Amino acid sequence: MGAGPLARRDYAGRSAADRRAExxxxxxxxxxxxxxxxxxxAASIERLCALASVSTRNFYEEFGSREALLTALHDRVxxxxIGAVREAFAALPEAGLVERVRLAVRTYLDVTVQDPRLARVAYVEVVGVSAEVERYRAGWRERWIELLVAEAERAVARGEATRRDFRLTAIALMGAVNELVHHWSVLGGITPIEDITREIARIATASVAD
Known part of the structure; x- marks a missing residue:
């Protein structure tokens, strides 16, 4: 009797979906x-497959290209x-601008630079790969801009900042974050990440409250 379209095959207790996810x-x-x-x-598909112990067929079925793998990593981080920052904000709904900025910066960097390899992927390797990857990065940039503008407008509502268009401020702040973390990543973490955190928080607070 033939298997239906929802049937699955298990090997050693693992479904095909589980093995693909692995x-x-x-x-x-x-x-x-x-x-x-x-x-x-420097990372060819052949080397990636060898390290992952998968076939090139598996690779192309899952990602299709090295660019897709790169953006998947960038998307994950x-x-x-952004989820961690939103959760941190939600946990301190009554906190003032300075405290929330410091919390956001610390939370963001805890995720993105916890592993120097993550920092290199997120701030160095993903830049300038192709027009398609740049469009992808622009999409993420817009999400971060929206979050930063919303936080600035919250500060206005609390009387901590003067109302204005904060979009350029958000873009400038993102540039500062990228450059500072790029500096940290390229130099192999010589500058203490605590110094990077304090500088970003100082810039963010001053730019919104000005």
Missing amino acids: RRERMLAAGLELFGTEGYA NTTA
Whole structure:
């Protein structure tokens, strides 16, 4: 009797979907290791597959290209970071601007620079890869801009800032964050991350409250 369209095959207690998910995680781990240590340009699909112990067929079925793997890693770190910042804000609804800015910066950096490989992928390797990747980055930039503008407008409502268009402020702040963390990443963490955190919080607070 033939299997229906929803039937699945289990191997050693694992479904095909489970095994595919496991392969995907191995490929993401391989991408993080090679992109985050040797760089995107140096990581061929063959090397990625060898490190992940998957076939090139598996790779193309899951990602289709190295760019797709790179953006999947970038998407994961940004999704985690923006979720963590929103949760941190929600936990301190009555906190003032300075406290919330410091909390947001610390939370963001805890996610994005916890692993130097993540920082390199997020701030170095993903930049300038292709027009398509730049469009993808622009999409994430807009999400962060919306969050920053909303936080600035909250400060206005609390009497902590003067009402104005905060979009350019948000863009400038993102540029400062990117440059400072890029500096930290490229120099191998010589500058203490605590100094980076304090500087970003100082810039953010001053730019909104000005």
